[in-house]
Amino acid sequence: MPAPKTTGRRALLVTSAALLSLSVTAPAALAAPTPSASPTATPPARMSTVGGDRLGMPGTQVNLAPGVPVLPKDVTARSWIVSDAESGEVLAAHNAHWPLPPASTLKMLFADTVLPRFPKDTRHKVVPSDLRGMGVGSSVVGIKEGSTYSVHDLWLGVFLRSGNDAVHVLSAMNGGVRQTVQDMQDHAEELQARDTQVVSPDGYDAPGQVSSAYDLTLFARSGLQKKDFRDYCSTVSAKFGSGEIRNTNRLLSGDSDVPVYQGIAGVKNGNTTNAGATFTGVAERGGKVLLVTVMNPQKHDHNEVYKETAKLFDWGFQAAGKVSAVGELVPPKSAAPGTAQPGASASAPAAQAEGRGGSGGKAAASASAGSGAGGAGIALAVAGGLLVLLGGGAFLVNRRWPLPELMRRRTRP
Numbered sequence: 001m002p003a004p005k006t007t008g009r010r011a012l013l014v015t016s017a018a019l020l021s022l023s024v025t026a027p028a029a030l031a032a033p034t035p036s037a038s039p040t041a042t043p044p045a046r047m048s049t050v051g052g053d054r055l056g057m058p059g060t061q062v063n064l065a066p067g068v069p070v071l072p073k074d075v076t077a078r079s080w081i082v083s084d085a086e087s088g089e090v091l092a093a094h095n096a097h098w099p100l101p102p103a104s105t106l107k108m109l110f111a112d113t114v115l116p117r118f119p120k121d122t123r124h125k126v127v128p129s130d131l132r133g134m135g136v137g138s139s140v141v142g143i144k145e146g147s148t149y150s151v152h153d154l155w156l157g158v159f160l161r162s163g164n165d166a167v168h169v170l171s172a173m174n175g176g177v178r179q180t181v182q183d184m185q186d187h188a189e190e191l192q193a194r195d196t197q198v199v200s201p202d203g204y205d206a207p208g209q210v211s212s213a214y215d216l217t218l219f220a221r222s223g224l225q226k227k228d229f230r231d232y233c234s235t236v237s238a239k240f241g242s243g244e245i246r247n248t249n250r251l252l253s254g255d256s257d258v259p260v261y262q263g264i265a266g267v268k269n270g271n272t273t274n275a276g277a278t279f280t281g282v283a284e285r286g287g288k289v290l291l292v293t294v295m296n297p298q299k300h301d302h303n304e305v306y307k308e309t310a311k312l313f314d315w316g317f318q319a320a321g322k323v324s325a326v327g328e329l330v331p332p333k334s335a336a337p338g339t340a341q342p343g344a345s346a347s348a349p350a351a352q353a354e355g356r357g358g359s360g361g362k363a364a365a366s367a368s369a370g371s372g373a374g375g376a377g378i379a380l381a382v383a384g385g386l387l388v389l390l391g392g393g394a395f396l397v398n399r400r401w402p403l404p405e406l407m408r409r410r411t412r413p
Helices: 103-117 151-161 164-173 177-190 213-223 227-233 304-319 347-356
Strands: 077-084 089-094 123-125 148-150 237-240 243-246 264-272 276-285 288-297 369-372 375-378 380-382 408-410
Touching: 077 213, 077 304, 089 213, 089 304, 103 151, 103 164, 103 177, 103 213, 103 227, 103 264, 103 276, 123 151, 148 151, 151 164, 151 227, 151 237, 151 243, 164 177, 213 264, 213 276, 213 288, 227 264, 264 304, 276 304, 288 304
Parallel strands: 264 380
Antiparallel strands: 077 089, 077 288, 123 148, 237 243, 264 276, 276 288, 369 375, 380 408
16 A cells, blocks of 8 residues: 655645654653553553654654644543544654553454455354354344354444454454454554554453554554445444444444534444543545544543544644644555555555455445534545545655545435
8 A cells, every 4th residue: 555656636745843842751762662461550651663753752742833723631531643544644642652452443453354355245154153252241233143144244243333243253254263363463563553462353351452542543544445444434324134233433423412523434433441432533524534543531421532532633624734743654564665566555455355355335324414523514424436546656655655535425314
């Protein structure tokens, strides 16, 4: 997935100028430490510097200048990051590389790893061994032993209901939980997500299982290169079995105290005892596509993770084009200079996903309308369509690594 030279459509320069920082004094750049098996109550003094030295610093990292809006002061998450999904610029971050329990946001890595391997019309009859090993109290979509499901339905269960039962069935199809965990860890390494240790494919709390806001953003960005991933993560409601399931991502589906976020298009939420609430979202406004990841707000109000995410999205869209980046989202190892042909490496993985796991028919999706942050807004769901890259050319370090052009539809009540 290379970063082509800009074509004049939206030239973005990654600047290294550090103006006024809100961060604490930085330690010297250090090699990434091994993630701790037991996350601490405070961020470690030594964190990974993948994506830039400042992303390894504890505390808030942002460059202020005239015209740059001030960050919202009531964001309580232990870790968060705001980035441009297309250019890879990190606009602001707070403890970005702090290894923390990820909860079901780890399902983004699961999907990015496994989704391309099975055509969506493949059918599988569930046997008792498929559902063994699920954690007590796991979120489920209601998979029944002896019943037969399509891969398409299983992925709807993963994305909409965060069904650990659907994850375990797909893992069984992939050679078992142990094999799937290894595949996920290998893929995390390919994506340079070095804060991540995978123990369970569904994100259920497990000793030593950690990820970071930075890594979760890499997983979302990689997954969004795939049409099926975009379709599933933007689906608001769908038929499942004899009933209907609705997406538990409240910025996409809305709730009593959280309106549908204007421009939202996915991706994944999570919540466990150890992780608290976690969420990665992607949204588009005015030609800008932003990714926001929030991990474990310390304020425990209802839907707090979505409220804090919305505030950071609002800031990001106001700051985009005005604020100087504090780091970058690195490309996969295979997209490094000298490993890819011009114009090829971005399309190849996605094309493979389109060919093996996608095609034929869109995910059954419906986007609900609701109030945006600034008034009445319309949720933007990612629809299917051909992969179109923004420009062409070889991958260049610290330059654009664009998301495919997102084809959207607006749905009205």
